[in-house]
Amino acid sequence: MSRLIRTELYKFIKQRKNQLILEGLALFFIGVIVYYSYQEMNYDRATQKSMQMEYDNASGIQQSLSMYKASLEKANTEQKERMLKSHPRINEEFDFWDQEKITSFQLVYYYKNHKVKGEKYRKEIEIKKYENLLIGAKSKFISKENLKAKGEAPAELQRQITLDKYLIKHNIKIGNNPYHLTGINFLYLMLKGYIPMILLGLVTLLCIDIFIGEMEEGSYKLYLTQPFARGKIFISKIISAGITSVGVVTVLLFISFCITSIMNGVGDIHYPETIAENKMLYSLVTISNSIGNVKIVSIGTYLVMGYSLFFVLLIATVMMTMFISVITDSTSVTIGVITGLILLSFVFSSFLDEKTSLHGYYFLGYINIYNILNAQINAPLLLGILLNGIIVILLFLISCYTYQRKDLLGGVS
Amino acid sequence: MSENYVVTVENLNKYYGKRQVLKDVSFHICPNEIVGFIGPNGAGKSTTMKCMCNLIFPDSGTICIGGYDILKERDKALSCQAALIESPGLYMDMTGKENINLIAKMRKVPKERVNELIEFTGLDKKINLKAGKYSMGMKQRLGLAIALLSKPQFLILDEPTNGLDPTGIIDLRNTLHNLVKEEKISILFSSHQLGEIEKLANRIICINNGRIIDTPQALDGNMHYILQVSDVINTKKILEQRIANDKIEVLGTDSLKVMVDDQELFSESLKEILNQDIKILDIYKMELDIESIYQEVYGDHHE
Numbered sequence: 001m002s003r004l005i006r007t008e009l010y011k012f013i014k015q016r017k018n019q020l021i022l023e024g025l026a027l028f029f030i031g032v033i034v035y036y037s038y039q040e041m042n043y044d045r046a047t048q049k050s051m052q053m054e055y056d057n058a059s060g061i062q063q064s065l066s067m068y069k070a071s072l073e074k075a076n077t078e079q080k081e082r083m084l085k086s087h088p089r090i091n092e093e094f095d096f097w098d099q100e101k102i103t104s105f106q107l108v109y110y111y112k113n114h115k116v117k118g119e120k121y122r123k124e125i126e127i128k129k130y131e132n133l134l135i136g137a138k139s140k141f142i143s144k145e146n147l148k149a150k151g152e153a154p155a156e157l158q159r160q161i162t163l164d165k166y167l168i169k170h171n172i173k174i175g176n177n178p179y180h181l182t183g184i185n186f187l188y189l190m191l192k193g194y195i196p197m198i199l200l201g202l203v204t205l206l207c208i209d210i211f212i213g214e215m216e217e218g219s220y221k222l223y224l225t226q227p228f229a230r231g232k233i234f235i236s237k238i239i240s241a242g243i244t245s246v247g248v249v250t251v252l253l254f255i256s257f258c259i260t261s262i263m264n265g266v267g268d269i270h271y272p273e274t275i276a277e278n279k280m281l282y283s284l285v286t287i288s289n290s291i292g293n294v295k296i297v298s299i300g301t302y303l304v305m306g307y308s309l310f311f312v313l314l315i316a317t318v319m320m321t322m323f324i325s326v327i328t329d330s331t332s333v334t335i336g337v338i339t340g341l342i343l344l345s346f347v348f349s350s351f352l353d354e355k356t357s358l359h360g361y362y363f364l365g366y367i368n369i370y371n372i373l374n375a376q377i378n379a380p381l382l383l384g385i386l387l388n389g390i391i392v393i394l395l396f397l398i399s400c401y402t403y404q405r406k407d408l409l410g411g412v413s
Numbered sequence: 414m415s416e417n418y419v420v421t422v423e424n425l426n427k428y429y430g431k432r433q434v435l436k437d438v439s440f441h442i443c444p445n446e447i448v449g450f451i452g453p454n455g456a457g458k459s460t461t462m463k464c465m466c467n468l469i470f471p472d473s474g475t476i477c478i479g480g481y482d483i484l485k486e487r488d489k490a491l492s493c494q495a496a497l498i499e500s501p502g503l504y505m506d507m508t509g510k511e512n513i514n515l516i517a518k519m520r521k522v523p524k525e526r527v528n529e530l531i532e533f534t535g536l537d538k539k540i541n542l543k544a545g546k547y548s549m550g551m552k553q554r555l556g557l558a559i560a561l562l563s564k565p566q567f568l569i570l571d572e573p574t575n576g577l578d579p580t581g582i583i584d585l586r587n588t589l590h591n592l593v594k595e596e597k598i599s600i601l602f603s604s605h606q607l608g609e610i611e612k613l614a615n616r617i618i619c620i621n622n623g624r625i626i627d628t629p630q631a632l633d634g635n636m637h638y639i640l641q642v643s644d645v646i647n648t649k650k651i652l653e654q655r656i657a658n659d660k661i662e663v664l665g666t667d668s669l670k671v672m673v674d675d676q677e678l679f680s681e682s683l684k685e686i687l688n689q690d691i692k693i694l695d696i697y698k699m700e701l702d703i704e705s706i707y708q709e710v711y712g713d714h715h716e
Contacts, residue, residue: 007519016506214504222502222559225466226519227491407469 004236182267276375425474449614501556505545550581
């Protein structure tokens with residue numbers, strides 16, 4: 001068996017396509033480092049600009065509300081009734097936008113004056129601003145979609161408030177730039193947004209040839225007529241697919257971790273981070289009303305949880321790729337289906353209501369790791385690991401059975 | 414008897430969906446025999462060969478290679494044979510040497526044997542070029558070298574002359590003849606180049622519409638002689654003492670056709686004929702005209 005695995009790995013390394021994808025993956029990691037370094041450099045200016053925009057927006061709305069209020073005072077009873085229908089709580093709404101204007105202005109001032117008032121001051125202002133936004137969202141003075149588009153969905157605001165309060169309460173030295181690329185922070189940022197999704201896609205491309213490549217190239221006629229049981233050949237291919245996918249990502253993460261650590265230090269592994277409450281983590285039943293309830297853990301714990309889920313997902317995606325390629329013998333069909341499945345997780349995270357339990361039952365939906373860990377979508381971490389684990393085992397058994405009994409007629413490119 | 418055969422294929426049946434592509438295919442191959450496998454496109458040649466390599470599973474029937482049933486003892490059966498199906502199946506991103514070494518390491522082939530076969534390919538320095546840059550002839554030679562790494566008893570070649578230029582075809586023919594002589598290998602090969610089959614094969618198996626069809630006597634691997642004698646009746650009696658009755662055919666008042674599978678017995682019979690004062694007016698070996706035989710066979714069987 002070890003000879004077969006070595007042979008598979010040798011074939012993998014020798015393939016020009018794989019060499020190109022490996023180079024692409026390395027460039028992707030370098031690109032991420034460069035991107036975050038750029039974000040770090042521009043963070044203060046960009047945040048100041050965005051706060052200025054929020055201030056202008058709030059001022060504009062407040063101004064129109066004050067005009068509305070003035071005309072309300074002059075209006076007769078009938079007109080008043082009609083006008084109050086569109087703004088039934090006009091005074092509260094006015095106060096909300098007033099508070100939004102003040103906090104935004106304070107943050108503009110903070111960034112404009114080179115943060116002289118310190119990080120703690122910023123956090124206090126941010127807490128006020130976020131709490132106000134939560135009130136606004138609840139009272140429908142500002143739409144949730146609007147907040148979501150700015151990356152300030154109610155669950156995320158709740159998470160940020162909890163974290164900021166913890167930092168102030170425990171007098172912890174606050175990091176002044178979320179994009180500051182220490183080794184630890186790099187690992188954290190790699191779990192955010194669409195990066196895990198892109199990584200999955202690239203790794204899938206890397207493994208896709210393990211079965212189909214030789215079917216389409218015709219080399220299966222040489223390899224599979226050697227005196228080894230098909231079952232052994234299958235297992236050696238699966239193991240080498242696992243080694244290459246997990247191995248490549250681990251090595252690249254480690255190298256990037258080393259580079260960023262050399263650049264900006266390792267970072268503090270005990271720095272607080274948020275995850276969902278136990279209920280969401282360990283319950284097999286997704287509980288929608290738990291969304292937004294978070295607790296504080298160290299960033300080390302957060303990374304262990306996040307990468308556990310990521311690697312299980314990675315193996316599940318690779319296994320799914322193997323399964324489709326064994327069934328179809330076609331690169332184009334396999335790429336099509338896998339791309340579709342990955343994109344579906346994007347559709348789920350972008351367009352589906354965060355409370356729907358569909359999030360919990362779609363195995364690739366768990367690729368939104370940050371949202372899962374912080375309960376911002378209705379899908380518990382443990383269910384994700386279990387679901388993907390079951391998928392790996394099931395697909396392995398079906399693929400192994402199929403591969404041992406199928407007629408090898410060559411691939412369809 | 415079957416234990417003397419290198420390959421025994423019995424009652425092989427295969428369906429692709431509802432279409433039956435192999436119908437009770439049975440044949441055997443003896444040691445040191447080169448057997449041509451002929452038939453029109455879609456007759457079932459490649460499917461039979463793929464079944465023999467365990468790339469395809471037959472729906473029923475047995476295939477024994479070197480005495481091992483390929484369905485029950487795949488590893489042992491496949492270790493007795495090597496195959497080149499349709500194309501050499503090389504890894505195009507690897508050099509010729511890497512292709513050989515890949516299988517050599519997998520099969521634990523000694524280094525001496527590897528070097529011997531690298532020399533056999535005749536690729537010299539080109540062995541370090543990527544296989545994708547090789548001509549078809551070079552690929553075939555490399556494929557053949559890889560197939561021979563583990564000293565198989567039996568070699569399957571599916572259309573090995575495809576894409577080869579005349580020099581390549583002559584090279585391949587000589588190589589295969591040498592292999593049978595030096596490495597004592599049996600070969601089953603298919604080709605559309607009837608001239609090549611004529612020059613290479615000891616025996617021919619014909620297949621059409623998935624069924625093995627009666628091999629014309631001229632292609633059964635035996636020598637056929639026409640004897641012109643002064644006394645046909647007595648000559649036949651003498652021949653019948655050593656050669657089976659059904660292998661002797663009286664063609665006219667002065668000639669007989671004899672199918673000879675044992676040259677020594679035939680020589681003894683000839684001596685006896687001369688001893689009996691029967692004049693042998695003429696004797697000649699029948700030449701195979703495989704093309705006309707092919708036309709005769711497949712002219713009847715084409716659907």
